[in-house]
Amino acid sequence: xxxxxxxxxxxxxxxSYPFEDCLAAKVNGKxxxxxxxxxxxxxxxxxxxxxxxxxxxxxxxxxxxxxRPEWNILNYAVAQIGAILCPMYPTISAEDYExxxxxxxxxxxxVSDAEILEKVNKAKEKAPGIIDVFTFxxxxxxxxxxxxxxxxxxxxxxxIKKRSNDIKETDLVTIxxxxxxxxxxxxxxxxxxxxxxxVKAGIPLLPVEAGDIALSFLPVCHVFxxxxxxxxxxxxxxxxxxxxxxxxxxxxxxxxxxxxxxVPRLIEKVYDKIIAxxxxxxxxxxxxxxxxxxxxxxxxxxxGRNFIADKLVYSKIREGLGGNVKVIISGSAALQARLQxxxxxxxxxVLEGYGLTETSPIISVNTLLPDGTKFxxxxxxxxxxxxxxxxxxxxxxxxxxxxLGYYKDEQQTDEVMTxxxxxxxxxxxxxxxxxxxTDRKKQMFKTSGGKYVAPGPIENTMKASPFIEQIMxxxxxxxxxxxxxxxxxxxxxxxxxEENLGNKTNTEICSNKDVIAAIHADIxxxxxxxxxxEQIKKFELIDHEWxxxxxxxxxxxxxxxxxxxxxxxxxxxxxYGEQ
Numbered sequence: 319x320x321x322x323x324x325x326x327x328x329x330x331x332x333x334s335y336p337f338e339d340c341l342a343a344k345v346n347g348k349x350x351x352x353x354x355x356x357x358x359x360x361x362x363x364x365x366x367x368x369x370x371x372x373x374x375x376x377x378x379x380x381x382x383x384x385x386r387p388e389w390n391i392l393n394y395a396v397a398q399i400g401a402i403l404c405p406m407y408p409t410i411s412a413e414d415y416e417x418x419x420x421x422x423x424x425x426x427x428x429v430s431d432a433e434i435l436e437k438v439n440k441a442k443e444k445a446p447g448i449i450d451v452f453t454f455x456x457x458x459x460x461x462x463x464x465x466x467x468x469x470x471x472x473x474x475x476x477x478i479k480k481r482s483n484d485i486k487e488t489d490l491v492t493i494x495x496x497x498x499x500x501x502x503x504x505x506x507x508x509x510x511x512x513x514x515x516x517v518k519a520g521i522p523l524l525p526v527e528a529g530d531i532a533l534s535f536l537p538v539c540h541v542f543x544x545x546x547x548x549x550x551x552x553x554x555x556x557x558x559x560x561x562x563x564x565x566x567x568x569x570x571x572x573x574x575x576x577x578x579x580x581v582p583r584l585i586e587k588v589y590d591k592i593i594a595x596x597x598x599x600x601x602x603x604x605x606x607x608x609x610x611x612x613x614x615x616x617x618x619x620x621x622g623r624n625f626i627a628d629k630l631v632y633s634k635i636r637e638g639l640g641g642n643v644k645v646i647i648s649g650s651a652a653l654q655a656r657l658q659x660x661x662x663x664x665x666x667x668v669l670e671g672y673g674l675t676e677t678s679p680i681i682s683v684n685t686l687l688p689d690g691t692k693f694x695x696x697x698x699x700x701x702x703x704x705x706x707x708x709x710x711x712x713x714x715x716x717x718x719x720x721x722l723g724y725y726k727d728e729q730q731t732d733e734v735m736t737x738x739x740x741x742x743x744x745x746x747x748x749x750x751x752x753x754x755x756t757d758r759k760k761q762m763f764k765t766s767g768g769k770y771v772a773p774g775p776i777e778n779t780m781k782a783s784p785f786i787e788q789i790m791x792x793x794x795x796x797x798x799x800x801x802x803x804x805x806x807x808x809x810x811x812x813x814x815x816e817e818n819l820g821n822k823t824n825t826e827i828c829s830n831k832d833v834i835a836a837i838h839a840d841i842x843x844x845x846x847x848x849x850x851x852e853q854i855k856k857f858e859l860i861d862h863e864w865x866x867x868x869x870x871x872x873x874x875x876x877x878x879x880x881x882x883x884x885x886x887x888x889x890x891x892x893x894y895g896e897q
Contacts, residue, residue, distance in 0.1 A: 322487040323397065323491075323514070325361075325398035327548055327552050328551070331354055331554065336354045341357055341387040342559065343559040364466070364467060365399050366470030369474040376402060379425065379426050380404045381427075381539070382405070382438065383454055384408060385538050385543075392428055399477075404424055405492070405538065407537060408539075411437070416440075417502060418503060422725065424447060427452070429454070452466055490508070490509055493725050494541055504727060508721055511718050512678040515678070516680045524555075525577075525685070526576050528554030529554060533566075533578040535563060540675075540873070541675045558575065576645075582648055582875075586781070592635055610631035615656060615660050617662050623663065623664075623665060631664075639666065643666055649679070671683030676720065676742075677720055682700060682753045683696070685697065692752040696752075702718055703717035704717055711745040711746065712741060712743070713744045713746045713753070744757070757773070763795075765799065769851040779848075785809065785813075789804070804863055
């Protein structure tokens with residue numbers, strides 16, 4: 319059977335990979351496993367149940383949950399009866415839920431926990447189209463999803479078959495609302511073809527094999543993780559879902575995965591933890607550790623790893639991530655080349671890719687194939703996708719992965735499409751066959767002297783400083799370029815052990831003269847890579863990390879520039895003497 323629609327993946331997996339642990343999640347401290355047969359049976363049962371509820375082709379079903387097997391069951395069940403899944407981030411506000419519910423005309427909502435349920439119930443008061451809400455966790459006075467599941471007793475199998483036979487690969491299967499750094503969320507319409515073209519392009523690039531284990535913890539509502547999950551099931555990779563972001567480290571050691579996806583922010587945190595751990599050592603052991611780190615940071619593809627460093631240091635780092643990791647796939651934002659080199663150098667290759675929700679998402683990716691990776695780039699363009707660079711440097715993409723358009727918004731669709739070419743909003747170049755992202759088109763700003771500054775490359779370079787956790791370059795309409803910086807508090811506390819910084823508060827660290835001097839020295843060094851107008855002249859330190867909950871980051875961990883500027887307006891005024 320040819321696999322053209324997303325739900326075609328499951329019969330293929332059942333035939334080719336009948337595992338006892340196709341999916342797994344931790345419930346009450348134990349890993350609860352779903353065989354491929356269990357998975358298939360529950361998808362069929364849920365499809366029956368949804369039809370029993372009255373769900374028709376084209377109806378919208380929303381899923382708002384953490385990573386768990388129920389996601390996959392609902393995803394394929396909705397798809398094979400011709401309904402449309404509208405997944406949403408668990409972290410967005412009740413107001414955003416209200417907007418999306420009404421805009422997409424959602425009828426049923428499935429949520430994972432009490433916190434999300436509270437926000438959904440609040441939004442539901444102003445979203446009259448919602449018929450009912452169900453939960454994956456057992457919550458008092460809420461309808462558990464098994465109540466729906468019990469409605470499915472194979473009474474609609476003929477209807478399921480009829481509906482699924484009528485579904486074409488070009489039909490809409492999901493609407494994903496982009497998190498966006500400004501304005502209302504846009505509903506990206508993706509077809510089975512959009513998603514499956516990406517899955518098929520990724521299969522020959524995947525450096526794992528059937529029976530290997532993946533750990534999943536990036537939001538399943540994001541198209542990056544969703545496409546990867548489809549790819550895993552298609553290729554016979556077992557999926558274990560992490561309990562939470564806080565327990566990733568613990569789960570990795572338990573599951574010992576061969577592959578997982580991550581955003582650069584998480585990779586940076588893993589690196590910082592490794593370095594902080596080494597900083598706690600003393601004497602010859604500490605010297606050996608940092609000697610080995612230096613070797614890894616200078617790693618070049620094609621070179622072997624130093625035997626002594628590998629045996630005494632790198633093997634322990636790999637063991638800390640379970641000992642079996644073959645590859646880490648990074649997406650969503652720019653990854654520093656120094657981090658790529660380090661992780662490759664210790665035997666944990668990180669493959670950076672690039673794409674957008676509107677491109678399902680993969681446009682390009684580095685691989686473990688010969689001549690498959692170039693540090694500092696987002697890899698080669700995947701099969702059947704074309705990329706060209708416009709006159710102003712913007713990356714344009716064309717292919718079967720490009721969206722159907724924005725839901726109920728022809729104007730915004732027309733703004734990003736020129737014929738079949740999608741305007742990504744990213745600026746980039748090709749280095750041989752490797753695509754390199756240099757900045758976001760909308761993030762470039764002009765100083766009061768009329769000079770353009772692209773903040774992305776500056777921020778990415780500055781983050782190579784071990785003292786800098788997060789940074790946002792500013793200077794629009796101002797006389798010079800400056801920055802708001804969140805220090806790397808964990809590293810600094812280990813670094814300043816002799817000065818007793820480990821016992822200082824974040825606020826005290828931000829005013830510490832030695833810390834300020836160290837950050838200033840690194841900035842002065844990195845400034846040499848940039849032109850006069852791009853160099854950071856002044857900076858202010860912020861005493862807490864930016865987060866989604868704090869309103870500074872999108873759910874995909876990208877800085878929201880305008881909210882950050884507004885929130886720290888007093889620091890911006892201080893930098894430019896406007897107080």
